[in-house]
Amino acid sequence: GGAVPRRRRPDKKYKVQIGGVTGCTCKGKGACPCIHLIFVLHKLLRVPAENPLIWQASLLDSEVEQILRGRFQPIPEKKKRAGAGGDGGQVEQKEVEEEDVCAICQEDMHDCGEALTWCKQSCGNSVHAKCMKVWAEHKQSIGDKVTCPFCREDWGPMAVESIKKEIRLSRRDPNVHSGVQCAGCRGSPVTGERHRCLFCADLDLCGGCFSRGVHSHHPFVKRATVDGPWLPSDRPSAGAPPAVPDAMLLELQNRELTTDDYEALLLLDQGPQATPLHTHLARSLRVPDAAELAR
Numbered sequence: 333g334g335a336v337p338r339r340r341r342p343d344k345k346y347k348v349q350i351g352g353v354t355g356c357t358c359k360g361k362g363a364c365p366c367i368h369l370i371f372v373l374h375k376l377l378r379v380p381a382e383n384p385l386i387w388q389a390s391l392l393d394s395e396v397e398q399i400l401r402g403r404f405q406p407i408p409e410k411k412k413r414a415g416a417g418g419d420g421g422q423v424e425q426k427e428v429e430e431e432d433v434c435a436i437c438q439e440d441m442h443d444c445g446e447a448l449t450w451c452k453q454s455c456g457n458s459v460h461a462k463c464m465k466v467w468a469e470h471k472q473s474i475g476d477k478v479t480c481p482f483c484r485e486d487w488g489p490m491a492v493e494s495i496k497k498e499i500r501l502s503r504r505d506p507n508v509h510s511g512v513q514c515a516g517c518r519g520s521p522v523t524g525e526r527h528r529c530l531f532c533a534d535l536d537l538c539g540g541c542f543s544r545g546v547h548s549h550h551p552f553v554k555r556a557t558v559d560g561p562w563l564p565s566d567r568p569s570a571g572a573p574p575a576v577p578d579a580m581l582l583e584l585q586n587r588e589l590t591t592d593d594y595e596a597l598l599l600l601d602q603g604p605q606a607t608p609l610h611t612h613l614a615r616s617l618r619v620p621d622a623a624e625l626a627r
Contacts, residue, residue, distance in 0.1 A: 348372045350399070352390050363389075373399070384484055394435050398482060401431075425450040428458050435481040436463035447502030449495055454485035461499050468492045506557040509536075516541030527552045527565050542567070551615075564608075 346368050347357045360366030365373075365387060373379045373386050377399050385395060430442045436459055441448060447461040459481060468478040468491050478491035487494075504510070513520035515535050525539040531550045542552065542565065554565035584593060 350391055351393075351396055354388065354390055394438060394481070397433075397438070398435055422452045423450075423454060423456045425452075425458060426456040432458070434458075434460045434463055436460065436467055447499055449498050451480040451482060451485060451487070453480070453487060455480060455483040457482045461495055461502065465492070465495045465499065468495055504558065506559065509558055512536050514538040514541055516544075516546035525554050525556055527554045528562075564611075 348369050349355055350369075350373070354365070354369065356366045356368045358366050358368055360368075370386060374381055379386055379399060385391065385399065388395075391399075425448075428441050428448065432441050433439060434441050435457070439460070441458060441460065444460075448458045449461040449464050450456055450458040457480070464481075467481065468487070471478045472492055478487045479485060480487060507524055509522040509526045511520075512522045512526060514522050514537055516537050517540070519538055522536060522538045525542070527537040527539070527542040529535040529537075529547060529550045529552055532547075535547065537546055537552070542554075545567065548567065552565035552567075553562045555562050584596065589597070
């Protein structure tokens with residue numbers, strides 16, 4: 333069994349110090365922290381009992397800052413993982429507040445314009461990805477496990493490669509579809525809207541070629557950015573009259589509106605209706621002819 337702390341006089345006051353030297357004026361004996369220090373860290377500052385910071389003889393300035401800002405909160409059981417090789421789900425990233433700073437460089441993280449990574453194994457707290465890369469490479473170089481600077485959870489043997497990948501993805505231009513070549517002008521990579529044929533394998537067009545009617549005998553879908561959703565890609569109908577003629581628009585702009593303009597205003601309010609993707613896909617299905625149906 334462990335050592336049982338002896339009772340103290342209730343009227344006696346003690347001073348607890350945390351930082352470069354962590355201790356208490358009770359001058360408790362032994363290597364274990366005294367009950368007063370545990371009370372302050374665990375009960376007042378809410379450091380979880382399983383967090384090793386409670387038992388450390390000294391704390392870094394960044395660790396003191398994290399404790400005082402209440403960053404070490406108990407993690408719900410449903411968000412814990414068994415570790416790098418566990419079969420639990422990935423922990424979601426906590427929202428970055430305006431006053432949050434990186435635990436490594438102590439610079440602001442909110443709207444900083446830099447890539448962030450977070451502890452996906454345990455606490456969900458964020459740090460600058462480039463700072464975590466330096467920290468991870470240092471830990472790896474001395475043979476230590478790459479751990480979270482907040483909760484000390486092991487990030488696994490592939491932590492460095494994972495952080496590097498996140499940094500690469502953050503630097504990628506969302507409007508450049510790398511590895512995609514336009515089948516019309518042969519431009520590569522496709523920049524801006526990417527149009528993909530629904531019938532042909534690996535046939536893509538840039539926005540310019542699609543608008544010029546290249547490969548017009550097949551339907552397409554499009555995406556504006558690399559990670560954007562696929563949407564219906566409708567070609568402009570040649571000669572189709574606008575919902576409200578230009579002459580009427582000019583007239584409405586240069587006079588007071590009356591009740592007679594109600595129908596025209598309704599047309600303006602409705603505007604062009606976007607076709608749902610599932611409807612677009614259903615319409616694009618080829619209808620077999622009579623000979624094919626007779627087979």
